[in-house]
Structure formats: C-alpha cells, structure tokens
Amino acid sequence: MTTTAEPRISARRQATRDRVLEAASSVFAERGFHGATVEDICDRAGFTRGAFYSNFSSKDDLVVELSRRHSEALVDRIRRAGKREHAGTDEVLRDVFAALADDSRSKERWLVLTTEFTLHAIRDPEARRAWAAQQRRVRDELVTVVDETVARQGLTMPIPTELFVRAAIALAQGSMTQRLVEPRSLAVGELERTVLPILLGVDA
Amino acid sequence: MTTTAEPRISARRQATRDRVLEAASSVFAERGFHGATVEDICDRAGFTRGAFYSNFSSKDDLVVELSRRHSEALVDRIRRAGKREHAGTDEVLRDVFAALADDSRSKERWLVLTTEFTLHAIRDPEARRAWAAQQRRVRDELVTVVDETVARQGLTMPIPTELFVRAAIALAQGSMTQRLVEPRSLAVGELERTVLPILLGVDA
Numbered sequence: 001m002t003t004t005a006e007p008r009i010s011a012r013r014q015a016t017r018d019r020v021l022e023a024a025s026s027v028f029a030e031r032g033f034h035g036a037t038v039e040d041i042c043d044r045a046g047f048t049r050g051a052f053y054s055n056f057s058s059k060d061d062l063v064v065e066l067s068r069r070h071s072e073a074l075v076d077r078i079r080r081a082g083k084r085e086h087a088g089t090d091e092v093l094r095d096v097f098a099a100l101a102d103d104s105r106s107k108e109r110w111l112v113l114t115t116e117f118t119l120h121a122i123r124d125p126e127a128r129r130a131w132a133a134q135q136r137r138v139r140d141e142l143v144t145v146v147d148e149t150v151a152r153q154g155l156t157m158p159i160p161t162e163l164f165v166r167a168a169i170a171l172a173q174g175s176m177t178q179r180l181v182e183p184r185s186l187a188v189g190e191l192e193r194t195v196l197p198i199l200l201g202v203d204a
Numbered sequence: 205m206t207t208t209a210e211p212r213i214s215a216r217r218q219a220t221r222d223r224v225l226e227a228a229s230s231v232f233a234e235r236g237f238h239g240a241t242v243e244d245i246c247d248r249a250g251f252t253r254g255a256f257y258s259n260f261s262s263k264d265d266l267v268v269e270l271s272r273r274h275s276e277a278l279v280d281r282i283r284r285a286g287k288r289e290h291a292g293t294d295e296v297l298r299d300v301f302a303a304l305a306d307d308s309r310s311k312e313r314w315l316v317l318t319t320e321f322t323l324h325a326i327r328d329p330e331a332r333r334a335w336a337a338q339q340r341r342v343r344d345e346l347v348t349v350v351d352e353t354v355a356r357q358g359l360t361m362p363i364p365t366e367l368f369v370r371a372a373i374a375l376a377q378g379s380m381t382q383r384l385v386e387p388r389s390l391a392v393g394e395l396e397r398t399v400l401p402i403l404l405g406v407d408a
Contacts, residue, residue, distance in 0.1 A: 159398050163398050173378060181326065
C-alpha cells in the first residue's frame with residue numbers, strides 16, 4: 001500500500017484488510033470458493049458488510065489480493081536464496097526448491113482455491129481479466145528474480161526465462177495436484193528438483 | 205470390451221454406453237460437473253435412469269470412462285507417430301506435439317471437466333481412489349509408448365520416463381490452463397515444444 005497523510009488510519013485499514021483476508025482464507029478452505037459468501041466472511045472476521053465493501057470490491061477481489069500476497073512471499077524467498085553470499089548453485093537451488101515445494105496444509109488449500117478460482121475465471125469475463133492481470137504480474141516478478149539469480153550464478157539457460165517461469169508454475173501446480181490425488185505416488189518437490197535444473201542449464 | 209457369447213447384445217450395450225457418454229460430455233460442458241445431474245444426462249441421451257444404472261454406477265464413473273477413452277486415443281496417436289517408417293526425431297516430435305497440444309474446443313472442455321473432477325476427487329475419498337487408479341493407468345500407458353519411441357529413435361533421456369510423463373502431463377495441462385485464462389499470451393503447444401525435447405535428450 002502507498003503511504004497516506006494519515007498513517008493511523010492507514011494502519012487501521014491495513015489491519016482490517018488483514019483480518020478480512022485471514023477470515024476469507026478459512027471460509028474458502030471450509031466451503032470452497034463458490035460455497036463461501038461475503039456474509040460468511042464478514043461473520044468470521046467480525047465486520048459488517050459495509051466495512052467489507054469499503055476495503056474490497058467483491059469475493060473475486062479477495063482471491064486476487066491473497067494471490068498478490070502469496071506471490072510476494074514466494075518472490076521474496078527466492079530473491080533471498082539467490083542473494084546468499086558465497087552460496088553455490090546447489091545450495092541456492094535447494095533453498096529455492098524448498099520455497100516452491102513447501103508441503104504445508106496452507107499450500108494445499110491455496111492450490112485448491114486457485115484451481116477453483118481459475119475455473120471461475122474461465123467462465124466469467126470480469127474475473128478472467130483480473131486473474132489474467134495477476135498471473136502476468138506474478139510471472140513478471142518471477143522472471144526478474146530468476147534472471148538476477150541466473151546471472152549471479154553465471155548460468156546459461158537453454159530456454160527463454162518467460163517460458164522457464166511458465167514451466168516452473170505448471171510443474172509446481174501439476175505435481176501438487178498429482179500428490180493431492182495420489183498422496184504416496186510422488187515425493188514432495190521430486191518433479192521440480194528433477195526437471196528445473198535441466199531447464200536452468202545446471203549440469204546434473 | 206471383451207467379446208461375449210452374445211455379440212448382438214454386446215454391440216447394443218456398447219451403443220447405449222456411447223450415447224450416454226456423448227450426452228454426458230455435452231451436459232458437463234453446459235452445466236459443469238457439479239451442475240449436471242444423472243437425470244439431465246438421461247434426458248439428453250433419451251434413456252431411462254434404469255438404462256443408465258445398468259451401464260454406469262455413478263456420474264463419477266462417466267468421467268473415469270471418458271478419461272479412459274481420451275487417453276486411449278492419445279496413446280494411439282503417439283504410438284502411430286512413433287512407428288512411422290523412416291521418420292526422423294523432428295518429424296516424430298512434430299506429430300506427437302500436434303497430438304498433445306490439439307487446440308480444439310473439445311480439448312478445452314475436457315480440461316475444464318477433468319479440473320472440476322480433480323477438485324471433487326480431492327474432497328471425496330471414493331472418487332479419489334477411482335481417479336488415482338485412472339491417472340496411474342494413463343501414466344503407465346504413456347510410459348510404455350514413450351519408452352518404445354525413445355528406443356526406436358536411439359535417444360538417451362536425462363530423467364526417468366515416469367517423471368518425464370508426469371512433467372509432460374503437468375506442462376500440457378498448465379499451458380492449456382494458462383491459455384484459457386490469458387488467450388493471447390502463449391501460442392498453442394509453445395511450452396511443450398520448447399521444454400519436452402530438452403527432457404527427451406534431443407539436441408536443439
């Protein structure tokens with residue numbers, strides 16, 4: 001958020017937004033994106049619908065904002081891993097894959113929510129525009145941080161960074177989806193650890 | 205289907221199944237997996253619920269059978285591409301990628317349906333067991349046909365075939381999903397054509 005002339009109000013506003021987003025995450029996880037209503041989310045957060053709509057324009061808006069926060073955290077983790085002093089490529093990759101393949105319940109919930117929202121976006125033009133813009137922002141940030149890391153490590157990638165990032169997203173989502181359907185058939189991060197170094201031009 | 209002692213009945217049964225599956229595909233596309241009921245599908249096919257349940261155990265069963273047919277067609281196409289006489293690796297890959305990245309409306313509908321069904325399977329243990337078994341069958345068939353093709357072309361893959369197949373599925377689904385949300389941001393099959401030859405050990 002940009003700083004305003006009234007920092008106290010801004011901080012309160014931020015706290016309200018945080019509380020609504022946290023409530024939304026729980027309600028989405030329990031009832032699914034379609035099953036959850038703005039009223040459920042307001043009840044959970046202890047806010048009125050007026051307070052909700054002075055902060056968010058719709059249920060869709062919540063998912064886009066949650067995605068913004070998720071991707072910011074991911075990009076930060078990758079950037080920090082890439083900037084570690086005197087770290088070799090192996091160590092950097094280990095940190096990055098740990099960030100990508102985090103096997104937490106919250107990551108699983110997030111995958112289910114974004115999958116539901118993607119289906120919604122395919123059917124609803126307004127949601128699709130918002131989701132497309134958000135996907136592009138995430139990829140642009142990831143392209144920047146991958147380019148920085150690759151340059152620092154002196155690697156030469158065999159494919160354009162933009163396609164590498166698309167492949168990494170598809171592999172991370174696909175591997176988590178495969179593991180949610182067949183829990184014991186694939187180790188956490190195994191697909192990413194096997195495939196992505198090859199696409200980064202790292203010698204096995 | 206296995207041949208029985210009463211071929212006429214078997215052929216009629218097959219025709220009934222085909223008609224129900226075709227009706228199910230249309231109704232799923234119009235109303236989504238959750239929105240479609242067995243009654244809607246029977247109405248569309250012009251069959252009674254009795255006829256439905258003597259052929260399929262549930263709505264879930266329809267999706268598994270549709271998946272079986274889709275994957276059989278895909279594996280056949282790949283096998284035929286791989287067996288073309290005197291075809292070089294480039295030609296074989298071109299045919300295989302055309303099979304994978306078929307940009308038809310029916311493939312898009314199929315992606316949406318399988319995504320809906322995957323979310324259902326994550327939440328419903330019985331559907332998950334059926335879907336996990338079907339995913340494994342598809343991968344096993346793809347592993348066999350990839351191994352045959354790779355051996356015939358004299359390639360050495362840098363990763364195990366099972367992980368290659370998982371990566372190919374994740375990339376094909378991910379790239380189609382990305383294109384459904386952001387239609388003009390990625391060419392049909394671009395991600396697969398860029399990434400998969402590297403994972404097959406084909407020199408660019």
